[in-house]
Amino acid sequence: MGRTRLLALFVASFGGTAALAADWSALERYQQTVSRAEFETLLTEVYCPSGALTNYLTFTTDSVSVFSTAEKKNPPLFALRFSSAASSPVRRSPGESEFKRIALDPGHIGGAWARMEERFFEHGKDRPVQEAELNLMVARLLKTRLEAAGAQVFLTKENFExxxxxxxxxxxxxxxxxxxxxxxxxxxxxxxxxxxxxxxxxxxxxxxxxxxxxIAARAKLLNEKIKPDLTICLHMNAVEWDECHNLVDDNRLVVFVHGNYLASELKDDDQKLRLFEKILERSHPTELAVAEALAAALANATKLPPVEYGPNSGSVHVDDNPYVFARNLAANRLVNGPVVFLEPYYQNNRLVYQRIQLGDYEGLRNVNGTPMKSIFREYADAVAEGLSKLIAR
Ligand SMILES: [Zn+2]
Structure with missing residues (x-):
């Protein structure tokens, strides 16, 4: 994918974790909560458009069984009975989504760990760029804005530990x-x-x-302590450097929802379980509604074009919005409930780099002759505006 290969996306698909060992019995409470049609729609349009999971499934009229291997020799891991109703009562339409408890997850650790994480770069004597610091700055600004709008806001981390x-x-x-x-x-x-x-x-x-x-520790914190209605993962993107480490002209925006489990990932039973949990907890309709609202607000504020992914990128469109893709990231797979993952700006874009060097400030400053907000406030303001209609009062 050359230069559009995104550094931050190395976060993707990192196996199952012992912290969340496969326990299929947790799915019993979802028996007869989804119709076969709805299950198949979510599977083929969002969670596994490649059809790879189907190799492990056996359907009857009113149930589906999932097996560990494609040979289906051993007893199934789980059998789900479908509801007979055409549509399930637990499904919320996107327009009805409202959130009170919002978790903000500023990406990466930073500080002493930034170089190890490969989320660090510096040019000469300029201010070094650590993505974790940028993300935390945005999270703090955003927290203030969302609280003013009536939300309860929780950060997964407050420092660089x-x-x-x-x-x-x-x-x-x-x-x-x-x-x-x-x-x-x-x-x-x-x-x-x-x-x-x-x-x-x-x-x-x-x-x-x-x-x-x-990522597993943050998921545990979110799932067991914070228990938010919505989680927003805050990142800034970057593209691979050329050999001379030159800043680039390209600069784009992408917003991820959860989905698109790959064939290689689905060999793992933990991944099969999370796919089922994600279908059955119905995070997708709300996740998509939030992703679309945030993509619109960020695109409007930043004027950035969308990232364009090829067919083997691990990311697929799930609707007509050019900015919104489904991807199976550890950060959105392991966390319960709707998770929207934001990746605006390329940190190594010329203008973005210049704005990062200016740090945070109030009001507008001239950047190359154009009055501009601090990049952190532009990001935080856009997300706050995108969420404003979705906060329960
Ligand atoms: Zn990142």
């Missing part, structure tokens, strides 16, 4: 095992293999820490 209590060294053994299982370095001469192995083990342990463990 990890939410997880694990550290990279806790994943040393797991990482060694995983790297040993790969054949990547088998053809290397011994000394090279030893060096590459040690580096890969360290990198992998860090990745498990700052990505899977951190």
């Amino acid at each position: 990890p939410v997880t209590d694990k550290r990279p060294e806790d994943f040393q053994a797991q990482s060694e095992q995983e790297v040993k299982a790969s054949t990547r370095f088998d053809a290397f001469p011994p000394l090279e293999r030893e060096a590459a192995f040690a580096d890969a083990v360290r990198k992998r342990a860090e990745l498990i820490f700052y990505r899977s463990s951190e």
Whole structure:
């Protein structure tokens, strides 16, 4: 995907996690809450447009069974009985969505961890750019605005400390095992293999820490403590650097809802379970309504064009909105209820970089002859405006 490959999207699809081990019995409460037609529509249009899950399913007139393997030899993991009603009573129409408790999840850890996370860059003696700091700045501004509009607002983090209590060294053994299982370095001469192995083990342990463990810890905090009506993940995007680390002219906006489980991901039973949970908890209609409202508000405020994804990108459109895509990200898979994931701006765009260097300020300042809000306020104001009609009073 060349330059449009998005750094932030390495967050995607990182296996199941022990913290949320597969417990299909939790789905019993959803028996007969969804009609077959509605189940199939959500499956084929949102959660698995590729049809990959169907290999693991057996339908009868009034039920569907899901199996661990495509051979379907062992007993099913779960059997869901459909409701006979044409449409289910628990479904809310998008216009009825209202939120009181809103969680803001500022992306990444930052601070001492920013370089490890690869969410850090600097040019000469300019102010270094840490995405986590930008996201936290926006979260704080947005919290004030949403509270003024009557919402209860919760941040998943207030500083640059990890939410997880694990550290990279806790994943040393797991990482060694995983790297040993790969054949990547088998053809290397011994000394090279030893060096590459040690580096890969360290990198992998860090990745498990700052990505899977951190995201799972935030999901646990959201699911068990905060229990919001809606979660907004705040990020700023970036594109891959060219060889000379030049700032780019391209600058875009994308908004994600949850969905589009890939065939490779669905081999994992934890992923199958989350797909079922997401269909049955009915987060999609509200998630889509919020995503569309926020995409419209952000597009209006930033004038950014949409990101364009190819057919093998892991992202698919779920409606006519050019900015809204479904993607199976760990951050929206592990969190219960509607989750909308925002990725406006490319941090390494020339103008965005200039605005980040200016920091936060009130009112307008001239940027290349154009009066502009601080980039943080432009972002926070747009999200607050997009949500304003959806806050319960
Ligand atoms: Zn990010």
